[in-house]
Amino acid sequence: MLGAIGLALGLSVIFGEPRQLWIGWLLPLVGVRLDLDPLGGIFVAATGAVAIAVGIYAVGYAKREHWARFPLITLPLFVAGMLLVPAAGSVTTFLLAWELMAATSLILVLSEHRRAAVRTAGVFYAIMTQLGFVAILVALVVLSASGGGDAFTTIAANADSLTPGIRNAIFLLTVLGFGSKAGLLPLHAWLPKAHPEAPSPVSALMSAAMVNMGIYGIIRIDLQLLGPGPHWWGLTLMIFGAVSAVFGVLQASVSTDLKQLLAYSTTENMGLITLALGAAMLLASSGAPTVAAIALTAALLHLLSHAAFKTLGFLAAGSVLAATGLRDLDKLGGLARRMPVTTVMFGIAALGASGLPLGAGFVSEWLLLQSLIHAPHDSITLVALAMPLSVGAVALTTGLGIAAMVKAFGVGFLARPRSAAAEAAREAPMSMLAGMTLAAAACVVFAVAPALLSPALQRVLAVLPTVGGDSAGPQIDTILRLPGVAGSISPALLAAALAIAVLLALVLARWGGRHRPPAMVTPLWACGADSLSPRMQYTATSFAEPLQRVFDDILRPDTNVEVTHFAESQYLVEKVTYQTLMADPVEQRFYTPVVRAVTVWAHLVRRAHTGSVHLYLAYGAAGLLIVLLVAR
Amino acid sequence: MTQATYTGVLDLAAGAFLLAAVLVVWRRELRALVRMLAWQGAALATIPLTVGIYQADAALIVVGVVVLLLRAVVLPLLLARAVGTEDHERRESTPLVNTTTSLLITAGLTVLAYAVTRPIIALDPSPATRAVPAAFAVILIAVFVMVSRRRALSQAVGFMMLDNGIAATAFLITSGVPLIVELGASLDVLFAVLVLGLLTGQMRRTFGGTDLDQLRELRD
Incomplete structure (x- = not known):
């Protein structure tokens, strides 16, 4: 039976990779119109790639976790739904695929429905996703009614005849609907509930592929079909994006649940992408198409790299969960010795998520910052004000993102185990490791050689003329050059330099080590205490405590300190209970x-x-x- | 068949149809209700038979015969069997609305039916469409029977009357529905009656009676 399941997943994976079919291709069935252009193609390719990694991973995961048959059958359906959304060429097909995706993902979230937390998350997710769907449905029906046709191409041809009122209404409704799918701020609440409670392969699919569909909707409807629009459209998107990014990363940095941390990080990254899209829109409408193209490239590239590192992150978290049964960072630790491969994998993912050089997210965040910094300051007051503020937001996001990821990696994987379950952890089986390796390879490509993606990105930009896509985008070669803007960087050269430096340091250390006295083993100094116990280590809570103190007004933690004194003297303390509850404000x-x-x-x-x-x-x-x- | 005979027979059938519905409202004895239903089925079957003979349409005559067999013979027999199994439940228990008020309401509903169907008659005034208000009144009366009766079996009778009314309206307005449509509708009713019979038995076993008010206990 498992072989058959593996085959089904394999089929879904094979089906998940129509990358060769990037050039527009038409398949008119009865009322179902599939029209895959490069824009849809890049989303299909990203989804397919995520599905391959997750599919291979899920073979081992299903065997280890004794997954029921029903969710396993739903998994390929879910992937199919996600592949159909960007391939849809008409409003009806789009809505159909969207609903297929939403319904199957709900089934998958509920696959461990015996736990109460899962049921709550499922109800929350069902309500949010259906409300979002209603918004999208109304917007698209209005669009197709006033655009004179069902097919996107017809609507695009008639888009100029739409009245401003209708355009604005459609814009607001689609941003609400797609924003709820992408987890943007006021509508994000389902995301940190549903993603952690779903089985890990499903979390990876949802967090790395499904949320992208929200972004796809915004790009397709608002950027491509409705054109750049007035200034406040771009500004709205930027505000949504900036607030989501900062809030998401703040929650991530104080979260102690490994998967919840990753889920909040998804909100953060979707916020960054939306910010980039809004910037592209604003810049295009204020007459700076070259910089707009850079911002758009940043958005697309970040979307792809986010898909890569978030897949890897959730898969690694899944193998931790499978090995220890724990998601609480405060109880993990010491996994580096016990699960070395998983640790390396999570390290790569964390590096990507933190946006440091040689991480997968670095190139795109650099591009985004460049586009924000090099926006023309003299043209419009709005642009001149918005851009520096968003630079600040991106910088804060990246900084806090590093803190969150250092916490996740350092507390979760290094040091000594904080519980018996973490101590008994065993390395994940082969197929899980293989799935993770694939995702890690993608991360490394994004980090070191983004030039490989350059032709694909150029073609996507070419189909988005309304947001400056027809002007020359950034040249992503071995050295990234930005046209019209002073700025270039080469991740590949950086990587090479780092590798040489590390080699040099190793050789020098080996060479210098010969002159040093041999190492001695001595007892550790424990501040006068008897011995050091694992409980004395930094935990995730204590690591995030300073941050939590700084952002107290926003996070509003529910802190409870109880001090029990000895009966004899109130200066002597018997025990202190400290409890912090982090709820989403x-x-x-x-x-x-x-x-x-x-x-x-x-x-x-x-x-x-x-x-x-x-x-x-x-x-x-x-x-x-x-x-x-x-x-x- | 002359025009005058045709109009006369059609009006007579529609009148008998409506009269049967009013009698169902009046009577309490369950066996009598089933007998009334059989009469109503016969009156209903007369409509397509008359139209079929008048227009010399063989398919319509076949429909009429099928309707006659099903609604005047088979369905009442099924219901009568359901009644016969229980001795102490021969009579409808006290209805929610007493008989006098029920008859008054029935009269009001009939007037209402004549009022609301005027536009339909105005579309194409013919002997058949002029009988539509009677069929329509039966629909409204049937709904009223379902609202006011307590026993599951009288609910079934109300449901069948509702379906009879719909079928009669269809026959009168369209001057004959296709055979396949009529067969489909009739089979639906047959199944509904079978299911209702089963459910009635189930209710009797569970609650010891078929008073629908006992279903109130099922609410969460």
Whole structure:
């Protein structure tokens, strides 16, 4: 049976890689129109690549975790839905594929439905995703009704005839709908609940591939079909993006749950991508197409690299979870000795997520910063104000991102194990490692040789003329050069220099080591205490404590300190209990009132449901009579 | 068949159809209800038979015969069997609305049916469409029966009357539905009655009676 499951997953993987079909290709079925252009192609390729890594990983994961058959069958369906979304060429097909993706992902989130946390997350996710779908549905139906056709090409041809009011309404609705899928700020609440509770391969698929579809929707509808639009469109996207990025990374840096940390990091990265898209929009509408093209390239490149490192991150977190049963960083530790390969893999992912040089996210974040810095300052006050502020937001995000990732890697994998479960960890099986290796290879490519992606990106830019895509984008070669802007960088040369430096240092150390006295083993100084125990190590909570103190007003942690004194003297302390509960402040502030109002309404409506069949029949009869009388 | 006979027979059938519905509202005895239903089925079958003979349409006559067999013979027999299994439940228990008020409401509903169907008659005034208000009144009366009766079996009778009313409206407005449509609708009703019979038995075993108000306990 497992062989058959492996085959099914393999098929999904093979199906998941129509990379060779990048050139527009048409498949008119009955009402289903697939029209894959380079823009959709890059998303299909990213999804397919993620699916390959996850598919190979899931073979081992399913065997180890005894996955039920139903979620396993749903997994290829989910992938198929995600592949169809960017390939859809008409509004109907798009909505169909979107709903397929949403429904299957919900089933997958609920695959461990015996735990209460999973059920709560599932309900939350179902409501959010369906509300988002309603927004998208209304927007796209309005678009196709006023755009004179169902196919995207027809709408694009008629896009100029739309009135500004309709354009603005569609823009706002799509940003809300797609933003909820991408996990942008006020609508992100499902993401840190659903992603950690789903099985790890599913988390990887959702976090690395599904959220991209939200970005795809924004690019396709708002950037490509509706054109650059007025200034405030770009500004809205930038604000959404900046707030999501900063908030996401703040939550990530104080989170102690490994998978929740990664989920918040997804919000952060989607925020950065949206910020880049908004910047591209604003720059294009204020007459700086060259810089806009750089911002757009940054968005696309970051999207791809995020897919790579987030897949790897969730897969590595999944093998930690499978090996120890723990997600709490405060209880992990010491995994570097016990699971060396997984540790290296997570290290690569963390490096990518932190945006440091030689990490997968570096090149795109560098491009984004360059585009923000080199925006024309003299043209419009709005641009001149927005750009420096967003540089600040990106810088803060990156800095906090490093803290979050150092915490995840350092506390989770280094030092000594903090619990028995972490001590008993064993390395993941071969297929899980193979899946992770694939994702890691992609990360390294993004980090060291982004030039390989250059032709693909150029073609994508070419189909986005409304946001400055037809002007020359940045030349991603061995050395990155930005046209019209002073700035260049070469990740490959950086990597080579670093490798040479490390080699030199090793050789010198070996050479110098001969003159040193031999090493001695002496007892550690433990500040006068008896011995050092693993509980004395830095934990994730203590690592994030300074940050939590600085951002106290935003994070609003619920801290509880209880000091128990000895009965004899109140100067001697028997024990101290310290408890911090990190809740999502946005969720508490915005969602609680809404949920309460809905509950009140539901109670009112429930009064009409007495359980009497006759009353229900009478409702129907009264309705029929009213309709008859009104329609007469 | 002359025009005058045709109109006369059609009006008579529609009148009998409506009268059967009013009698269902009046009577309490379950066996009597089933008998009324059989009469109503016969009146319903007369409509396509008359139209078929008048227009010399063989398919319509076949439909009429099928309707006659099903609604005047098979379905009432099934219901009668359901009644016969229990001795102490021969009568409808006290209805939610008493008989006098029920008859008044029925009269009101009939007037309402005549009022709301005026536009339909105005579209194409013919003997057949002039009988539509009677069929429509039966639909409304059937809904009222379902709302006001307690026993599961009288609910089934109300449901069948509802379906009879819909079928009669269809026959009168379209002057004959295709055979396949009529067969489909009739089979639906047959299945519904079988399911209702099963459910009634189930209810009797569970609650010891078929009073629908006991279903209230099922609410969460």
